[in-house]
Amino acid sequence: MYLYFGKQMKKRSSPYALTFVINFLLWLLLTATFAIDELISGVIISIIVSLITAPKMKILNGLNIHFGFLFGLLKYLAYFFYALIKANFDLAKRVLSLDMKIHPGMVEIKTTMQSDLGKLFLANSITLTPGTLTVDVYDNRMLVHWIDVPEHLDIEATTKAIVSKFEDYLKEFVK
Amino acid sequence: MQLAGEIILLIGAIFIFLGALGLLRMPDVYNRIQVGTKAVTLGVIGVIVGVALIHPLWWSKLFVILGFILLTSPVSSSAITKAFYRSGIKPWTKARKMKGKKKKAQKEENKETSS
Numbered sequence: 392m393y394l395y396f397g398k399q400m401k402k403r404s405s406p407y408a409l410t411f412v413i414n415f416l417l418w419l420l421l422t423a424t425f426a427i428d429e430l431i432s433g434v435i436i437s438i439i440v441s442l443i444t445a446p447k448m449k450i451l452n453g454l455n456i457h458f459g460f461l462f463g464l465l466k467y468l469a470y471f472f473y474a475l476i477k478a479n480f481d482l483a484k485r486v487l488s489l490d491m492k493i494h495p496g497m498v499e500i501k502t503t504m505q506s507d508l509g510k511l512f513l514a515n516s517i518t519l520t521p522g523t524l525t526v527d528v529y530d531n532r533m534l535v536h537w538i539d540v541p542e543h544l545d546i547e548a549t550t551k552a553i554v555s556k557f558e559d560y561l562k563e564f565v566k
Numbered sequence: 567m568q569l570a571g572e573i574i575l576l577i578g579a580i581f582i583f584l585g586a587l588g589l590l591r592m593p594d595v596y597n598r599i600q601v602g603t604k605a606v607t608l609g610v611i612g613v614i615v616g617v618a619l620i621h622p623l624w625w626s627k628l629f630v631i632l633g634f635i636l637l638t639s640p641v642s643s644s645a646i647t648k649a650f651y652r653s654g655i656k657p658w659t660k661a662r663k664m665k666g667k668k669k670k671a672q673k674e675e676n677k678e679t680s681s
Contacts, residue, residue: 419626475604482600482601483581483605486591486605493592493593493597514641514644515636518604519604522600526644538597538600
């Protein structure tokens with residue numbers, strides 16, 4: 392029993408340090424000062440909050456922290472904003488055109504993301520990119536509503552068209 | 567700085583307006599949610615960046631707001647869509663699309679036969 396418990400703990404330990412770092416960054420951003428008394432109270436409050444909340448933040452274990460973590464995150468964000476702006480111009484064109492060139496339909500895609508956090512990021516990215524909206528997530532399938540479904544597509548081609556580029560970027564910083 | 571901020575604010579407002587227009591024009595629930603989520607998200611980003619340019623001292627709080635909006639807005643729209651899907655609402659334009667396909671196929675057949 393003890394061994395089993397120990398294994399479980401090793402496998403998915405609560406991310407206390409990570410929660411503390413995120414809390415403290417949030418505190419810095421919200422107070423927007425570097426005064427020493429603010430910093431001290433921020434550290435104390437972050438420790439208390441992370442002690443309480445870290446056991447419930449196991450989703451953060453999906454983060455793959457290594458040397459190129461921040462670089463990967465920035466690259467992903469750059470591509471994400473590019474896709475978001477492209478999506479909006481695409482949508483504006485569709486909304487303003489007189490004969491609404493839409494062929495909506497539901498498609499299914501496969502994902503290779505392992506962790507819940509990776510799936511969350513991927514679903515959010517799909518929702519905010521051109522013409523697609525995540526409806527449901529199963530184990531490694533996602534149901535996606537696509538505003539302009541091309542004819543004769545199987546699941547592989549759909550996956551390639553919608554998610555594979557995002558997955559490449561995401562895999563640099565989440566599992 | 568003031569002028570740039572106001573221009574970006576205006577662009578954000580235009581995208582929010584386009585989102586509202588899309589809500590009126592789109593045929594069914596799923597398409598409406600798509601327009602609502604995307605256009606309004608970019609619109610809100612535009613508004614936040616514009617405010618950050620006009621009041622540069624507020625950037626950190628605006629950054630936090632931006633992060634929360636980017637994380638939560640797609641999730642909430644996805645949850646709403648899932649609720650609609652589970653309650654059995656089919657994307658009805660599918661039938662129309664099939665008709666269009668058939669028509670196209672027929673036209674192509676006609677062309678082939680006539681040529």
